[in-house]
Amino acid sequence: MPESALPARTRKRITPYQIAQVVIGLGFLAFVAWRLYEVLVVERTYGPDTWLKFAISGLIIGSVYALITIGYTLVYAILRMINFAHSEVFMVGAFAGFFVFEALKSLPVGTGEHAFIEVYPIPSIILGFVAGIATSMVTGVALERIAYRPLRGAPRLVPLISAVGASIFLQNAAQLMFGPQRRTFVNLPALDRNLGWTLTVGEKPVLITYTGVFTFILAIVLLISLYLIVQRTRLGRAMRAVSENKQTAALMGIDVDGVISRTFAISGVLAGAAGVMWGIHYGQIHAYVGFIPGIKAFTAAVLGGIGNIPGAMLGSMTLGLIESLGPGGLGMDFQLKDVIAFSILVLVLIFRPSGILGEVLSEEKL
Amino acid sequence: MPLLEVRDVHTYYGNIEALKGVSLTVEKGEIVTLIGGNGAGKTTTLRTICGLLKPRSGTIVLDGKDLARTKAHEIVNLGVAMVPEGRGVFSRLTVAENLDLGAYTRTDRGAIRRDLEMVLRLFPRLKERFRQIAGTLSGGEQQMLATGRALMAHPRLLLMDEPSMGLAPILVESIFDTLREVNREGTTILLVEQNAHMALQIANRGYVLQTGQIALAKSAEELQHDPMVRKVYLGID
Incomplete structure (x- = not known):
C-alpha cells in the first residue's frame, strides 16, 4: 500500500557515522566533566x-584572532575560497611595524639625546x-592580483592550492629578507608591555597590561567600523551583492x-593592525609568526560560521577564551592550548560543520 | 538610427556556437520581443547585449557605442539595464538595498529619489515590503523587485528575460501591464519570452529565434497571424 510505504521509506536509518558521533560526543563531554x-x-x-x-x-x-578571522571570512564570502596566505599578510604587517619602530628608536630628534x-x-x-x-x-x-585572479573560474581546489603556495612563498621570502631569527619588538615608551593597572582579587594582584587593554579596544573599534562599512556603505552593499551573485552584481554596474580587490585591501588592513598589535603586546615576531594565529583564526571562522561576520567575531572570542581557560580548566599543561583549540575545530566539523551562526553550506550556494 | 543595433553576432560557449550571426534592431520607444523555443539562444542574446557574454564576432551598437567591447559593469552606465532570467534578486539584502543597488552607478540623488518614488508607485507591494529581506518575497514580488531594480538605473533600454517564468497567470498579466506602462513613460524594452502569446500582445515588433539564428522578423501583429508562429509558438492550429 502506498500510504504505509511512504513513512517506511522516509524513516531515518541510524548510520555508523551517527553512532560514532554520539560516542565521540559523550566521550568528550565525560572527559571535560x-x-x-x-x-x-x-x-x-x-x-x-x-x-x-x-x-x-x-x-x-x-580580539587579535577576530581581526585575522574577518579576513578569512570576508574573502570566503566573496570568492568562496580559503585564503591560506592570509596568515602571511598578518606577518608582513608585524614586520613593517617592527622596522618602523626600530627606525624611530634610532632616529635622533633635536640635539640628538633622545630618539623620536x-x-x-x-x-x-x-x-x-x-x-x-x-x-x-x-x-x-x-x-589576489597575482595568485588568485588569474585562476578565477578555475575549479575551487586550484586557487586553494595557489593560496598554500603563496603562503609558503611569503614565509620564505620573509625569512630571506628579514632573517630567520626571532625579533623583539621595541617596548614602546607609551605602551610598555610590562606595565598596567593592578586589580586586587582575593587579596592577590592581577595585572591588566596597557598593551592588552589597548589591543582589545583597538580591535573592537576596528571590528565595529568593519561591520558598519559592510552594512551601511555603498561599498559594503556592493560587497554583499558580489558575495551573493557576481553576474547580477555586474549587471548593477558593480x-x-x-570590489574583490577592495575586500582583500580591507582584510589586509585588519590583519596588518593585528600584526602590529601582536608585536606590541606579545613582543616577539619571526617569519613564521603568522602560521599559528592564522590557522587559529581559520578555526575561529569555521567555529563562528565561515562567511558570517558576527560569527567571525563570536568564534574568535570563544576560541580565545577556550584556549586560555581550557588548559587550566582541564588541569593540563599550558603548552596543550593549541591541542585544545584544534580539537575544537575537529569537534565543530563533526557536530556542526556550519558553525555557531553559519548557514548550512549547500553545493548550490558554492 | 536605431537605439540598439545588433549586427551579425556570434557567441560561443566554449566551442559551441550559441548565436550564429544574430542581427536585430530596436528603435527608440519600441517594445521588441524575441521569441523562440528552449535553447534557441534568446537568453544568450540578452546576455551578449548586456556584456555578461562577449561575442566572438559582430557588433552591438547602442547609440554609437560598441557594447561588444565594453565591460559588463560599464554597460549599465550607457543606459542598458537587465532583469535576468529567474529574477536574480539579492536574496539576503533588503528590498530597499536591492533597489539602491539598481542605482549603483548613479550620482544624481534627486533623480534617484524620483525614480524610487516612481518604482514604488508602479509596484506598491515593494513599498509594503521595503525593509524586508528580498529572499522572503514571493516569486511575483521578486519579479517586481527585479524589474524595479532595473528601472532604478533609469535605463534607455530595458532588457527583460522571461519575466513570466514561474508566475501565476494573473501575476503575468500585471507584470505585462506594468511593462506597457514603463514603455509609455519612455523606456524602450527588449523582451525575451517563452510566453509568445503575452509577448506579442504588448510588443510592436518581434523576432523569432531558432537555433541561434533569426528565423523571422515582423511586426507583432503579423507574427500573431503567421502560420508557423501560430503553430509552433502559440499552439494554435
Whole structure:
C-alpha cells in the first residue's frame, strides 16, 4: 500500500557515522566533566585571580584572532575560497611595524639625546600602525592580483592550492629578507608591555597590561567600523551583492574585480593592525609568526560560521577564551592550548560543520 | 538610427556556437520581443547585449557605442539595464538595498529619489515590503523587485528575460501591464519570452529565434497571424 510505504521509506536509518558521533560526543563531554570536577572541586588548583588572568588573556588573544578571522571570512564570502596566505599578510604587517619602530628608536630628534620614539610616543605608535596596515593591505591586494585572479573560474581546489603556495612563498621570502631569527619588538615608551593597572582579587594582584587593554579596544573599534562599512556603505552593499551573485552584481554596474580587490585591501588592513598589535603586546615576531594565529583564526571562522561576520567575531572570542581557560580548566599543561583549540575545530566539523551562526553550506550556494 | 543595433553576432560557449550571426534592431520607444523555443539562444542574446557574454564576432551598437567591447559593469552606465532570467534578486539584502543597488552607478540623488518614488508607485507591494529581506518575497514580488531594480538605473533600454517564468497567470498579466506602462513613460524594452502569446500582445515588433539564428522578423501583429508562429509558438492550429 502506498500510504504505509511512504513513512517506511522516509524513516531515518541510524548510520555508523551517527553512532560514532554520539560516542565521540559523550566521550568528550565525560572527559571535560571529569577534568572540571577534578580541577574545580577536588584540587581547587587555581584561585579567582588566576581565572581572571586566564579570561583576560583569552579576550585579548580572541580580539587579535577576530581581526585575522574577518579576513578569512570576508574573502570566503566573496570568492568562496580559503585564503591560506592570509596568515602571511598578518606577518608582513608585524614586520613593517617592527622596522618602523626600530627606525624611530634610532632616529635622533633635536640635539640628538633622545630618539623620536621617546619624544613623540603617540605619533610613533600611529606611524607603526600605518606602516603595518599599509604593508599588509598592499600585500593582500597583490596576492589576489597575482595568485588568485588569474585562476578565477578555475575549479575551487586550484586557487586553494595557489593560496598554500603563496603562503609558503611569503614565509620564505620573509625569512630571506628579514632573517630567520626571532625579533623583539621595541617596548614602546607609551605602551610598555610590562606595565598596567593592578586589580586586587582575593587579596592577590592581577595585572591588566596597557598593551592588552589597548589591543582589545583597538580591535573592537576596528571590528565595529568593519561591520558598519559592510552594512551601511555603498561599498559594503556592493560587497554583499558580489558575495551573493557576481553576474547580477555586474549587471548593477558593480565593478566585481574592484570590489574583490577592495575586500582583500580591507582584510589586509585588519590583519596588518593585528600584526602590529601582536608585536606590541606579545613582543616577539619571526617569519613564521603568522602560521599559528592564522590557522587559529581559520578555526575561529569555521567555529563562528565561515562567511558570517558576527560569527567571525563570536568564534574568535570563544576560541580565545577556550584556549586560555581550557588548559587550566582541564588541569593540563599550558603548552596543550593549541591541542585544545584544534580539537575544537575537529569537534565543530563533526557536530556542526556550519558553525555557531553559519548557514548550512549547500553545493548550490558554492 | 536605431537605439540598439545588433549586427551579425556570434557567441560561443566554449566551442559551441550559441548565436550564429544574430542581427536585430530596436528603435527608440519600441517594445521588441524575441521569441523562440528552449535553447534557441534568446537568453544568450540578452546576455551578449548586456556584456555578461562577449561575442566572438559582430557588433552591438547602442547609440554609437560598441557594447561588444565594453565591460559588463560599464554597460549599465550607457543606459542598458537587465532583469535576468529567474529574477536574480539579492536574496539576503533588503528590498530597499536591492533597489539602491539598481542605482549603483548613479550620482544624481534627486533623480534617484524620483525614480524610487516612481518604482514604488508602479509596484506598491515593494513599498509594503521595503525593509524586508528580498529572499522572503514571493516569486511575483521578486519579479517586481527585479524589474524595479532595473528601472532604478533609469535605463534607455530595458532588457527583460522571461519575466513570466514561474508566475501565476494573473501575476503575468500585471507584470505585462506594468511593462506597457514603463514603455509609455519612455523606456524602450527588449523582451525575451517563452510566453509568445503575452509577448506579442504588448510588443510592436518581434523576432523569432531558432537555433541561434533569426528565423523571422515582423511586426507583432503579423507574427500573431503567421502560420508557423501560430503553430509552433502559440499552439494554435
